[in-house]
Amino acid sequence: MVPQIFSLLSMMTTLQAYAWLFATVWKGKEPGPLPKGLPPVPDQQPIPWLVVIALCQRNRVQESLAAHGDDTLIIEGHPVVAGDGTHVLLAQTCTSKVQQREKKQTQHPHPAETTH
Numbered sequence: 001m002v003p004q005i006f007s008l009l010s011m012m013t014t015l016q017a018y019a020w021l022f023a024t025v026w027k028g029k030e031p032g033p034l035p036k037g038l039p040p041v042p043d044q045q046p047i048p049w050l051v052v053i054a055l056c057q058r059n060r061v062q063e064s065l066a067a068h069g070d071d072t073l074i075i076e077g078h079p080v081v082a083g084d085g086t087h088v089l090l091a092q093t094c095t096s097k098v099q100q101r102e103k104k105q106t107q108h109p110h111p112a113e114t115t116h
Contacts, residue, residue: 022053050088051075057094064096072097 016023027046034041053075065071077091 020055022055022058024051024053025049026051047087049079050086051077051091052088053091053094057091061094061096061099064098068096068098074100 026049028049029046031041061073065073074093074095074097075089075091076093077089080088080090082088
């Protein structure tokens with residue numbers, strides 16, 4: 001069975017800290033234009049997600065989020081719907097846009113300019 005991965009991008013808002021994890025509620029955004037051939041998205045309210053992040057994952061992004069107030073959190077994880085209908089995302093990876101950009105720059109540095 002292939003694991004199902006779901007990604008959420010959002011600014012961190014309401015946060016509840018526990019000894020081993022952080023939990024926050026995010027609301028999805030309205031979808032952008034869909035590819036040609038797909039039916040239009042029915043009118044609906046954005047889906048609220050309970051996002052559960054392990055303490056060690058949150059600690060890895062905390063400094064970046066504090067240093068860059070406009071940074072966006074990128075969370076990939078396993079989506080589930082609880083028995084009461086709550087949409088839950090169990091985070092498997094957690095990074096920020098700034099960290100992702102820095103990682104790409106270190107992996108693919110721009111060649112130094114040469115002058116003649």
